[in-house]
Amino acid sequence: MPALKNHKIVLASRPVGEPISDDFRFVEESIAEPGPGEVLLKTLWLSLDPYMRGRMSDAKSYAEPAEIGQVMPGGGVSKVIASNNKAFTVGDIVVGYTGWQAHSKSDGSGLRKIDPTLAPISTALGVLGMPGMTAYTGLLNIGKPQAGETLVVAAASGAVGAIVGQIGKIKGCRVVGIAGGPNKVRYLTEELGFDVGLDHRVPDFADQLRAAVPNGIDIYFENVGGHVWDAVFPLLNRFARVPVCGLIAHYNNVAPPPGPDRTPALMRSVLSNRLTIQGFIVLDFDAQRGDFLRDVGGWLKAGKLKYREDVVHGLEKAPEALIGLLKGRNFGKLLVKVADG
Amino acid sequence: MPALKNHKIVLASRPVGEPISDDFRFVEESIAEPGPGEVLLKTLWLSLDPYMRGRMSDAKSYAEPAEIGQVMPGGGVSKVIASNNKAFTVGDIVVGYTGWQAHSKSDGSGLRKIDPTLAPISTALGVLGMPGMTAYTGLLNIGKPQAGETLVVAAASGAVGAIVGQIGKIKGCRVVGIAGGPNKVRYLTEELGFDVGLDHRVPDFADQLRAAVPNGIDIYFENVGGHVWDAVFPLLNRFARVPVCGLIAHYNNVAPPPGPDRTPALMRSVLSNRLTIQGFIVLDFDAQRGDFLRDVGGWLKAGKLKYREDVVHGLEKAPEALIGLLKGRNFGKLLVKVADG
Numbered sequence: 001m002p003a004l005k006n007h008k009i010v011l012a013s014r015p016v017g018e019p020i021s022d023d024f025r026f027v028e029e030s031i032a033e034p035g036p037g038e039v040l041l042k043t044l045w046l047s048l049d050p051y052m053r054g055r056m057s058d059a060k061s062y063a064e065p066a067e068i069g070q071v072m073p074g075g076g077v078s079k080v081i082a083s084n085n086k087a088f089t090v091g092d093i094v095v096g097y098t099g100w101q102a103h104s105k106s107d108g109s110g111l112r113k114i115d116p117t118l119a120p121i122s123t124a125l126g127v128l129g130m131p132g133m134t135a136y137t138g139l140l141n142i143g144k145p146q147a148g149e150t151l152v153v154a155a156a157s158g159a160v161g162a163i164v165g166q167i168g169k170i171k172g173c174r175v176v177g178i179a180g181g182p183n184k185v186r187y188l189t190e191e192l193g194f195d196v197g198l199d200h201r202v203p204d205f206a207d208q209l210r211a212a213v214p215n216g217i218d219i220y221f222e223n224v225g226g227h228v229w230d231a232v233f234p235l236l237n238r239f240a241r242v243p244v245c246g247l248i249a250h251y252n253n254v255a256p257p258p259g260p261d262r263t264p265a266l267m268r269s270v271l272s273n274r275l276t277i278q279g280f281i282v283l284d285f286d287a288q289r290g291d292f293l294r295d296v297g298g299w300l301k302a303g304k305l306k307y308r309e310d311v312v313h314g315l316e317k318a319p320e321a322l323i324g325l326l327k328g329r330n331f332g333k334l335l336v337k338v339a340d341g
Numbered sequence: 342m343p344a345l346k347n348h349k350i351v352l353a354s355r356p357v358g359e360p361i362s363d364d365f366r367f368v369e370e371s372i373a374e375p376g377p378g379e380v381l382l383k384t385l386w387l388s389l390d391p392y393m394r395g396r397m398s399d400a401k402s403y404a405e406p407a408e409i410g411q412v413m414p415g416g417g418v419s420k421v422i423a424s425n426n427k428a429f430t431v432g433d434i435v436v437g438y439t440g441w442q443a444h445s446k447s448d449g450s451g452l453r454k455i456d457p458t459l460a461p462i463s464t465a466l467g468v469l470g471m472p473g474m475t476a477y478t479g480l481l482n483i484g485k486p487q488a489g490e491t492l493v494v495a496a497a498s499g500a501v502g503a504i505v506g507q508i509g510k511i512k513g514c515r516v517v518g519i520a521g522g523p524n525k526v527r528y529l530t531e532e533l534g535f536d537v538g539l540d541h542r543v544p545d546f547a548d549q550l551r552a553a554v555p556n557g558i559d560i561y562f563e564n565v566g567g568h569v570w571d572a573v574f575p576l577l578n579r580f581a582r583v584p585v586c587g588l589i590a591h592y593n594n595v596a597p598p599p600g601p602d603r604t605p606a607l608m609r610s611v612l613s614n615r616l617t618i619q620g621f622i623v624l625d626f627d628a629q630r631g632d633f634l635r636d637v638g639g640w641l642k643a644g645k646l647k648y649r650e651d652v653v654h655g656l657e658k659a660p661e662a663l664i665g666l667l668k669g670r671n672f673g674k675l676l677v678k679v680a681d682g
Binding site: 054060061062222225226229238244245246247250253255256257258259260261262263264265266267268269270271272273274275276277278279280281284 | 395401402403563566567570579585586587588591594596597598599600601602603604605606607608609610611612613614615616617618619620621622625
């Protein structure tokens with residue numbers, strides 16, 4: 001097999017505030033044949049997710065930052081096009097953290113084969129992948145939903161939030177979803193079956209939220225922070241649980257917001273209301289992958305879970321798409337279609 | 342029996358900031374004989390605790406505020422001096438929320454008999470009472486100490502903190518206690534067996550704390566808030582647990598502190614370090630009273646737990662003593678000796 005041309009997108013510079021196009025660089029290079037034990041992969045789908053903003057920074061976080069000049073990290077669905085690894089044969093469809101590139105090589109570690117007859121392969125990056133498992137594990141382990149409780153979900157039309165809210169409905173909760181703009185809000189109630197959808201961009205959002213939760217909030221699934229958190233915080237009930245999954249409103253912050261310092265007020269509410277605020281990432285619950293695939297796969301098959309994909313075509317579109325994601329421009333799970341199967 | 346003269350201290354006005362003497366009023370009145378099913382109690386010991394500051398305010402909290410003119414709420418150890426209740430006989434020693442008064446009446450609900458042969462009766466207000474059970478349940482249920490972990494305790498020479506740290510040692514933790522002033526700090530290591538004692542009043546406290554926890558902090562038992570929390574926060578490890586038991590540094594606050602607003606930084610750390618911050622009060626774990634009495638009673642008997650009492654003599658001294666408690670002036674469990682047995 002002749003050497004292939006590979007296209008990849010590398011981190012060119014660390015963003016200050018919002019990422020810009022110049023923070024990414026498109027690179028063309030040849031990619032050699034797979035070595036012993038390796039597979040050569042052709043990327044079909046690339047997942048774009050909010051956590052990528054964190055990887056572009058060198059601030060301490062749960063994952064090592066990407067290095068300047070390194071391929072942008074990311075999960076993808078790929079096809080095996082050459083294999084020196086007995087565990088994989090040409091034509092296999094796999095999911096793994098293969099990065100923002102058209103081709104990649106791997107020794108097989110971290111790759112998981114997916115069965116294309118069960119569901120569209122792109123779902124391995126969404127409802128049946130990292131975002132779906134994030135929703136499932138965070139809601140069940142930390143949120144601990146009980147029938148009759150009120151669950152509020154931020155970024156509710158997104159890849160994680162949409163699944164959180166639907167699992168909340170399956171568990172018998174009253175579900176209030178928060179999203180940006182009328183189309184997303186309508187989708188929450190008309191398509192996903194949430195009890196209420198609210199637009200956090202309207203001026204009286206906080207009042208609308210208060211009216212939407214007459215019994216207060218028992219679980220707040222935090223994806224956002226910022227003014228959404230400000231509206232939620234005073235409505236939290238005694239013994240409320242707050243799984244902290246993401247804080248997209250703050251990822252582009254360059255300085256802390258002006259005062260007063262509201263940390264003491266937060267801690268006083270933690271004490272008097274006996275709140276539980278707990279951060280997590282999906283890897284913390286890796287042992288629950290079997291449960292997740294069984295339950296969410298079953299609900300999907302039974303028609304109890306819907307999902308929506310927002311597809312961008314062509315690897316070169318990934319930077320603008322990620323910049324838009326951080327501004328809430330996507331509508332559903334954001335994917336880049338890199339190549340046809 | 343002729344009517345007795347009762348002395349009590351009532352809430353005269355709600356404090357703005359620090360309570361002052363005029364927020365309390367001393368009242369003398371007669372107390373009638375117990376009615377059917379009632380007991381008449383003579384208060385021997387009154388407990389003074391930080392939560393009382395909250396009861397003086399009408400801000401939303403975990404307990405109803407005291408009303409103006411109402412006897413100040415508080416736990417006490419009393420002797421039954423007259424009884425129309427079959428469950429109690431004259432001479433019984435009981436513990437209950439009898440308030441800041443020399444005598445009280447009760448229908449028996451909320452009273453618990455204590456055995457004066459097991460331990461000094463004042464311990465029913467300390468190590469074997471609410472503070473001890475607060476320490477035990479908060480540390481074990483939320484802190485979840487594992488051998489080899491680092492536990493940091495604020496207000497470590499106080500009624501709760503001293504027990505938290507000693508249970509931490511029993512569980513195999515490295516224990517760092519924080520207190521105010523050299524005498525208390527020395528007591529932590531020399532008497533209680535903590536690994537390190539630190540004085541939060543010294544200018545380089547934050548640096549000393551950093552040096553004292555070379556492996557970071559796995560559990561922070563929060564009694565204080567303020568600049569102690571500020572020093573602890575950056576040192577919290579991944580998966581650290583923060584039982585929030587009290588925030589004495591903020592109880593007298595009249596306004597939020599100046600900015601910047603550090604809430605987003607806190608929430609980002611919750612996410613990236615997967616912190617668990619959970620508030621509690623002892624009543625949340627009432628079902629564990631049997632475990633508490635068995636374990637802490639056993640450790641006390643075995644000489645594994647020490648305690649220290651700071652005794653004020655005379656009910657009329659209670660207001661100044663509580664004002665001092667909120668400034669950290671007490672050294673050990675603060676008690677008012679109201680009368681001899």
